[in-house]
Amino acid sequence: MDILEYYNAIEGRVLYQPKCFKAYQNKLQGDAGEALVEQVISQCENVTYLRNHEMKAPSQVEYDYIIISNRKVIILEVKHYSGNYFYNNNEITRDLNDPLGFDRRNPMTQLKHAENIMRRWLKGNGFANYEIETYLIFSNASFCLHGLEELRHQGRVLLFTQLYQLPQIIGTDAMPQKTRQLQEALVSSYEKWTHQLSGYEREPFENVRGGLRCPKCRNWLESAAEYKKSKCSCVKCDTEFKKLDMIHANLIELYYAKGAPFTKCEAVRWCAHQGISTKTIYRACRQFFKSAGKNKGRVYYL
Numbered sequence: 001m002d003i004l005e006y007y008n009a010i011e012g013r014v015l016y017q018p019k020c021f022k023a024y025q026n027k028l029q030g031d032a033g034e035a036l037v038e039q040v041i042s043q044c045e046n047v048t049y050l051r052n053h054e055m056k057a058p059s060q061v062e063y064d065y066i067i068i069s070n071r072k073v074i075i076l077e078v079k080h081y082s083g084n085y086f087y088n089n090n091e092i093t094r095d096l097n098d099p100l101g102f103d104r105r106n107p108m109t110q111l112k113h114a115e116n117i118m119r120r121w122l123k124g125n126g127f128a129n130y131e132i133e134t135y136l137i138f139s140n141a142s143f144c145l146h147g148l149e150e151l152r153h154q155g156r157v158l159l160f161t162q163l164y165q166l167p168q169i170i171g172t173d174a175m176p177q178k179t180r181q182l183q184e185a186l187v188s189s190y191e192k193w194t195h196q197l198s199g200y201e202r203e204p205f206e207n208v209r210g211g212l213r214c215p216k217c218r219n220w221l222e223s224a225a226e227y228k229k230s231k232c233s234c235v236k237c238d239t240e241f242k243k244l245d246m247i248h249a250n251l252i253e254l255y256y257a258k259g260a261p262f263t264k265c266e267a268v269r270w271c272a273h274q275g276i277s278t279k280t281i282y283r284a285c286r287q288f289f290k291s292a293g294k295n296k297g298r299v300y301y302l
């Protein structure tokens with residue numbers, strides 16, 4: 001079972017977050033930033049790019065994005081930090097009052113390292129004539145860096161509000177017959193070295209809180225929902241769902257939180273709510289899940 005699905009299911013349903021939760025949240029945040037940037041990249045015509053490219057040689061390196069143009073390689077490093085940050089003495093630190101505490105990394109240093117390795121790789125593989133351009137992208141709209149101008153002296157920085165410049169940077173003149181050779185060489189250089197989030201701790205199932213949540217904003221529906229005949233709506237985010245779909249989403253969370261097939265009784269306990277009939281819960285079990293066993297011992301799974 002996937003760790004991300006597990007943490008997604010128990011997020012907000014447990015009192016104490018397991019230790020790996022932070023790594024999971026960082027991963028989710030990183031993915032959100034990269035997805036945003038990808039939306040912009042993919043709108044460019046004839047663009048050739050690689051996402052999350054990892055290499056072990058000439059040195060271990062991970063690229064968020066490598067964009068290949070006729071004579072140029074563009075490297076993008078994406079950070080989806082949110083909140084107030086300070087750039088000082090070559091370090092990027094969080095706001096002192098931020099409950100998440102300090103973070104003393106400088107992604108520009110990381111990007112320079114990635115650039116050097118790319119230069120060596122290009123040279124070693126017959127592409128020495130390619131230029132390299134690098135950009136550090138802060139993709140979160142709520143990110144604020146004090147000392148940004150100072151950081152700009154070190155390299156190119158794009159903020160969320162400047163993402164519209166990306167298509168211009170990438171350009172439209174890339175010709176597939178010219179970029180293909182380098183693309184193929186890079187693809188074959190891929191070697192994974194980062195570790196997957198694995199060996200995660202599971203919270204005992206009895207510590208996981210059942211109950212219905214809005215599939216969209218994930219707020220509890222107990223008091224914040226209106227129930228109609230076959231629909232219900234979340235008062236917080238104002239979304240209307242078919243009851244059956246809302247139960248389906250919550251039963252998926254039950255399945256991942258339990259880490260095993262569930263019975264009808266467990267489904268009813270998990271989804272118990274005065275606005276929801278047992279019949280509807282049974283129907284969702286039958287309609288959306290595979291099943292095994294008979295009568296009371298019948299279990300449902302994905």
Ligand SMILES: [Zn+2]
Binds near residue numbers: 218219234235236239
């Ligand atoms: Zn909602």
